[in-house]
Amino acid sequence: MLGKLLTEWINPGRIEAEGYNVKGLDISVNDLVKIYKIGRGIEVQALRGVSFNVLAGEAVTIMGPSGSGKTTLLNIIGGVDKPTGGTVFAGKIPVHELDEDMLEKYRLGVIGYVFQTFNLIPVLSAIENVELPMIAFRVPRSIRVNRAKWLLEEVGLSGRIHHKPTELSGGEQQRVAIAVALANDPPVILADEPTAELDTENALKITKLLVDLSIKHGKTVIISTHDPRIAVRASRIFRLEDGRIIGEYKPSDLGVKHEGRGKEEDLAEIIKNKLASVEKAMEELVKKLKDGEISMEEFDRRYNKLRYQMEALKEILRSLGH
């Protein structure tokens, strides 16, 4: 029964030498809990009931400090790790219920995973790295080689296809890693801090490549990041802290246009203005409560929302050196 839900995705016949045939899937995460047991009865609760939805074809970011659970969350969505509790659906596929055999198929056909550390095989050239997932997927050689070339061209590396990872810059290695993730034309791309090792210019280029997969090709893209400058490039930002989603924003809530590519000084100015308006709204809310215009519940709900927004804005300012 479960196998049937994967049938569509595990057919190598759907892979073509060029282009993307497959659009994104909805991702639905419900009350996800992950507890790591680290011996002697000690437990680490990495996720404490995380729920959120990503629409098919949407690009979102998960933002949060180190240790907040970003990698754990992506690993569970990506079928690399199993949850302790809760559910994850990719379209109709109940990822949390898949056994090892089906998870392997799911990882090959449904998920393209981009890691922080590029994760390329050092002894293989760029093109051979891109071919690997297609070999595992049993894509015929003629299609495989041409698709690998096409994908490397797509990520702007047509002149580097025979280079080994060590002969490429960090930004170029991450481009190859994106081509690897796209090899089997997956509907869902997960990227775990894909820009952590890169300078700002390369980080923004890689982010654009990933976000464009959603905008131009309808893929579902989930990017985890520490960096608010990256986060604001997606359509929505989920803020994860201590294993919980504590807020959800649109870049416009933070005063930034969805595809804003402004200079960093401009961004700081915009965010300072937005911060001032959020602080003003908080003051007004306090006044309304004092004047008896709103109930305590309503105050709590609205004040907390503003507070999370304020914290996110302050974090962006800090990362911009203000």
Ligand SMILES: Nc1ncnc2c1ncn2[C@@H]1O[C@H](COP(=O)(O)OP(=O)(O)OP(=O)(O)O)[C@@H](O)[C@H]1O
């Ligand atoms: N395999 C594991 N065994 C035990 N604890 C783990 C394991 N993996 C992660 N953790 C713990 O779970 C929590 C969340 O870790 P996770 O790696 O998901 O966070 P993160 O937000 O991705 O952090 P970073 O930004 O530093 O990569 C942390 O407290 C971490 O120490």
